[in-house]
Amino acid sequence: SRNALKEHLAARGVPKADIEACGLVRHGDDIPVSYDWFRDRIMFPIPDSRGKIIAFGGRALQPDALAKYMNSPDTELFHKGNVLYNFARARKALAKGGTVIAVEGYMDVIALAQAGFENVVAPLGTALTENQLELLWRMAPEPMLCFDGDKAGLKAAWRAADMALPSVQAGRSARFALLPEGKDPDDLVKAEGPDAFRSVLAEARPLVDLLWMRETAGGVFDTPERRAELEKTLRELTSRIRDESLRYHYQQEMRERVLSFFGSQRGTRQSGRQDGRPGQGKAAAPGGQFAKSGGGRIAITESLGQSALVKRGGEGMSVREATIIVALVNHPALIDENFAHIEFLDLANSDLRRLHAAILDAMAHDMANDRQAVIATIERAGCAEIWERAVGLIRRMRQWPALETAALEDARDAFSQALHLQRSARTLHKELKQAEAALATDPTDENYRHLIEIQAQFQDVQATEALIEGFGVSSGRAGRA
Structure with missing residues (x-):
């Protein structure tokens, strides 16, 4: 029925204006007769930060439904970009310690809660917003952002990283965890158990690693122009950090990575060294102590290479x-x-x-x-x-x-x-x-x-x-x- 909820509430004396203001019916000048917002859906109540219900989410029962998931419209009480699903319960769980975990949807939150993870929240069907990120930082200084391991999940992680970057500061950042490709949290815990999800969290990487991976993965920086372009991109990226001290440390970290990375990217170059020492000759001495190693770096001594200090x-x-x-x-x-x-x-x-x-x-x-x-x-x-x-x-x-x-x-x-x-x-x-x-x-x-x-x-x-x-x-x- 298109009107079951509306009629149910009206029979209990709820004024029409209140039903409309709460977003429970569709109405407007172009709709002669209002009708229920949610129909043929499994309903999920959405609480605010105090645990009070302010909206609903609905998952379609029919596989051919135009929208698989649907939330209440924005109202005076509810703005979906300002709310995290399960915020109140997760904050209570954090009193025991740990950090907050943000996943992509409320079905993921429910699946993980059933697997014993109480400190999990999610945005409401949209990409993480700045206001939601601020809510995460209210809960923990370094929230764990967990994304699906497919291309869409990786792009979502990058968007979140770009959004977080200007606002990070000492003691306030984020870590990023990627699920195995083709699996969401529900799939993972059902197939492999809660420990599999814990392993994903254990491999989470800091923000700086995710940014570096995005700018360098699969890239070939074999010319001065390409290397200069990478340096420019990283400078522009880190310049967005508003905290002056942290911006300095990010720029220093990126410079160190660039120095190391360019060394590994370069092929053999004739540098005029003789006997492994810098010199004026035109040919490098083959097999000298500082001849180029296979990875393009200057080779360290054999004993040092075998040392536990440099083994990865x-x-x-x-x-x-x-x-x-x-x-x-x-x-x-x-x-x-x-x-x-x-x-x-x-x-x-x-x-x-x-x-x-x-x-x-x-x-x-x-x-x-x-x-x-x-x-x-x-x-x-x-x-x-x-x-x-x-x-x-x-x-x-x-x-x-x-x-x-x-x-x-x-x-x-x-x-x-x-x-x-x-x-x-x-x-x-x-x-x-x-x-x-x-x-x-x-x-x-x-x-x-x-x-x-x-x-x-x-x-x-x-x-x-x-x-x-x-x-x-x-x-x-x-x-x-």
Whole structure:
């Protein structure tokens, strides 16, 4: 019936003007007789930030309906660009910790709520708006924006990134998670369970990564003109950030990435080096220490290339990074003592980054003070096998202060040293890439000496790491004499 709801409300004494003002019927000068706004649809109440119902959404029951989803029209109470579905419930759930997750539609919110994710919201059938983003920031400083993994989802992620960019500031940004292509949250949790969605969230990337990926993915920057165009695009992009301090750091980060990226993009160039040193000759010495590597960068020494300091996630765990993670899990007191350092821990290995995300999840739910609770969180995240590998590496390398049986004092000392070395190593890793790119671009004696200095610092950190051993007094083991 076109009038079932209108007649139902009128029979209960609801004035016609109120029915029209609430957007429950279609009416107007060109409509002689008003009729119900929603017909043949599954209805979803839409609450405001206090949980009061202010509108409705409807999903068509018939597959051939012109509009699969439909919301109430804008009214005095409801403007769909200013409302997030499930805002009130999600905000209440965030009192337990964690961050807010924004998905693309309210059906996704319902599916994830059934899978145990209470901190999820969604816009109402449109792209995320600036006002909705402000609502997300009211809930959490770094909301998680989750998009479908198809082309449309990626474009939606880019639009959200562009919208967020001018308003980000210290302590206020966003992370972006992309679902497997062809799956929405409902498909994913039904097929693979809640842990599959947790894994997607664990792989979320910061705003700067998404912007960089968009501007460089699939691009070939093999000419000065193309490289200049990329630099110009990145300058214009970062100049939109209103916060002066953050704008400076974004521009610095993009400059560092450009230096490294251009080094990897260039092919072999005749640079007049002899014996691996910058020189005046017309031909580069084949096989010299600083001959171009296959990726177009200046080659580092073989021993440095095999070092855990420069190996990335695909090449195995480093003992140092495993020590940090295993010590945190086995000695939860370290989590509370080092909260600020743990939250922004920079790890090279992708598997250990997943364990790190699980630790952060435990922290968000106030479970990080209990070893078994942290391990349970790791298992729920589908990372049990990674955890076993990390512990196995620690045992093989005899880094016993990170193990559960060690005294807290020993674990604290080993963790502190490993964390200090990790910071140094990650900083040097970035500096090494910049030095390689600088020498590839401008093969001068000064750039050559600078690269040698960075390599020497790398070797110093590696040597220091090799000397670390347990401190033994509290755990009853003798340290190295």
